[in-house]
Amino acid sequence: MSASPIPREIALQAAEWFVHLQDPQASAEAKAKCMAWRASHPQHERAWQFALHFQQQLHHVPAEIALPALDRPRSPDRRRLVKVLSILLMSGTGGLLAQQNLPWQSWKAEQRTATGEQRRQRLSDGSLLHMNTGTALDIAFSRQQRVLHLHQGEIMLEAHDDPLQRPFLVQTTAGRVLTLGAQVLVRRFDQQTRVGVQQGTVVLGPDASPESLRLSAGQQASMQAQGASSVTSLAYGAGAWVHGELQVERQALADFIAELGRYRSGILRCDPAIAQLEISGTFQLDDTDRILQALAHTLPVHVSYRTRYWVNIDARHS
Amino acid sequence: MSTTSPHQEVQALYCAHHGWLQGWLRRRLGNRHDAADLAQDTFVRLLRLDQEQRPQELTRPRAYLAAIANRLMLNLYRRRSLESAYLEILAQLPETQVPSPEYGLQILEVLHELDAILARLEPKVRQAFLMAQLMGSSQQDIARHLDVSVRTVQRYITTAYAECIVLASSTPEMP
Numbered sequence: 001m002s003a004s005p006i007p008r009e010i011a012l013q014a015a016e017w018f019v020h021l022q023d024p025q026a027s028a029e030a031k032a033k034c035m036a037w038r039a040s041h042p043q044h045e046r047a048w049q050f051a052l053h054f055q056q057q058l059h060h061v062p063a064e065i066a067l068p069a070l071d072r073p074r075s076p077d078r079r080r081l082v083k084v085l086s087i088l089l090m091s092g093t094g095g096l097l098a099q100q101n102l103p104w105q106s107w108k109a110e111q112r113t114a115t116g117e118q119r120r121q122r123l124s125d126g127s128l129l130h131m132n133t134g135t136a137l138d139i140a141f142s143r144q145q146r147v148l149h150l151h152q153g154e155i156m157l158e159a160h161d162d163p164l165q166r167p168f169l170v171q172t173t174a175g176r177v178l179t180l181g182a183q184v185l186v187r188r189f190d191q192q193t194r195v196g197v198q199q200g201t202v203v204l205g206p207d208a209s210p211e212s213l214r215l216s217a218g219q220q221a222s223m224q225a226q227g228a229s230s231v232t233s234l235a236y237g238a239g240a241w242v243h244g245e246l247q248v249e250r251q252a253l254a255d256f257i258a259e260l261g262r263y264r265s266g267i268l269r270c271d272p273a274i275a276q277l278e279i280s281g282t283f284q285l286d287d288t289d290r291i292l293q294a295l296a297h298t299l300p301v302h303v304s305y306r307t308r309y310w311v312n313i314d315a316r317h318s
Numbered sequence: 319m320s321t322t323s324p325h326q327e328v329q330a331l332y333c334a335h336h337g338w339l340q341g342w343l344r345r346r347l348g349n350r351h352d353a354a355d356l357a358q359d360t361f362v363r364l365l366r367l368d369q370e371q372r373p374q375e376l377t378r379p380r381a382y383l384a385a386i387a388n389r390l391m392l393n394l395y396r397r398r399s400l401e402s403a404y405l406e407i408l409a410q411l412p413e414t415q416v417p418s419p420e421y422g423l424q425i426l427e428v429l430h431e432l433d434a435i436l437a438r439l440e441p442k443v444r445q446a447f448l449m450a451q452l453m454g455s456s457q458q459d460i461a462r463h464l465d466v467s468v469r470t471v472q473r474y475i476t477t478a479y480a481e482c483i484v485l486a487s488s489t490p491e492m493p
Contacts, residue, residue: 053486266413
């Protein structure tokens with residue numbers, strides 16, 4: 001027997017009763033009225049059972065998992081694309097489905113890497129995209145341009161020349177990075193976006209400013225919505241993560257720990273007393289515990305694990 | 319009226335349009351493997367329709383097939399986005415709260431079921447609903463967070479439940 005949808009008016013009544021009775025202060029009278037309503041029609045009871053089942057399922061999952069999973073951001077771009085596509089499909093003549101009439105879009109699900117995950121993928125135009133730990137982005141190629149919305153994290157993009165001559169844009173809330181072909185590192189911080197060019201040229205366009213800034217190979221700058229910083233040279237070891245390495249030269253330990261922490265779940269706490277110790281070297285990111293052990297051997301520090309996910313780095317008391 | 323059996327009708331559609339549909343999907347997905355899977359799923363879905371859900375005649379079969387395939391595509395993206403969000407959440411949890419593999423699979427299944435329904439809600443409605451049900455937030459707190467009145471929050475929560483009832487009771491995933 002095929003299920004039939006509950007009529008909206010009944011669903012609404014059931015919802016009102018259900019929510020009302022969730023209140024611990026619901027009166028006995030209200031409870032009795034609700035029972036009477038449920039009993040008065042099989043659809044009423046059916047609607048009630050759906051609500052109950054849904055609530056039970058909801059509580060089946062630990063809240064700290066359910067909430068971020070179910071309330072995750074849905075890409076606004078994708079929703080707009082979906083609307084456009086479904087309107088086109090539902091209406092009009094058969095000709096709408098011909099390739100040349102539909103907007104030529106190839107879009108993918110939101111791309112994400114977990115903490116500590118790195119991923120590389122080839123895009124439909126042949127460009128190579130490297131995603132670092134904790135990155136979230138959307139790819140939106142169209143006939144006019146190749147766009148990548150970077151919501152979080154860090155990428156290295158090897159943007160190839162496009163047979164269609166479409167520009168490549170990396171878009172963040174600070175502004176956009178425009179290139180025709182380049183090898184570029186883009187990292188999103190909370191308030192700004194940092195861009196470093198390894199090969200080729202890019203143009204930075206802050207969102208709220210008419211100025212633009214051109215960067216060539218070996219250069220780096222930061223961008224906020226209001227404008228771009230001055231140009232510096234590409235930081236030492238900036239692209240080392242692409243090869244799975246963390247490469248530093250005389251970096252303050254606190255900064256090093258902060259960077260390392262991006263690749264690990266949990267807490268890495270650095271004692272302020274040793275924050276200014278300097279560290280240099282190239283470290284393999286596939287085993288962050290090994291890096292922590294190396295710290296204990298090369299610096300006067302003590303690494304202690306409260307749990308697997310909580311590590312303290314303190315001054316070593318000899 | 320048609321004198322052929324439903325299976326024969328679907329088979330005729332398959333022969334005439336399967337190749338086209340697979341190409342259509344491949345251009346959108348950029349991926350042969352997914353395109354082949356979803357093309358198959360589209361026809362399987364057609365086979366599963368009851369007599370009353372099946373359209374009497376198809377003047378534009380490709381539009382109809384594309385509509386089904388489109389819905390399946392959106393579902394695929396939604397499922398993948400849920401799964402990747404789920405993995406990321408697990409990666410951030412303290413060790414004591416990470417579920418065992420078997421339990422984790424169960425949780426994921428339930429999440430899929432919930433997500434399929436919640437995805438259809440307006441964002442603020444969904445947020446109000448989840449904050450009330452999962453966080454036990456007060457209506458005042460939710461109102462402040464969403465920048466709406468308490469009255470609106472009450473309406474959101476009731477609407478959310480009503481939508482869930484309608485959606486859960488409908489035949490899933492009709493084009």
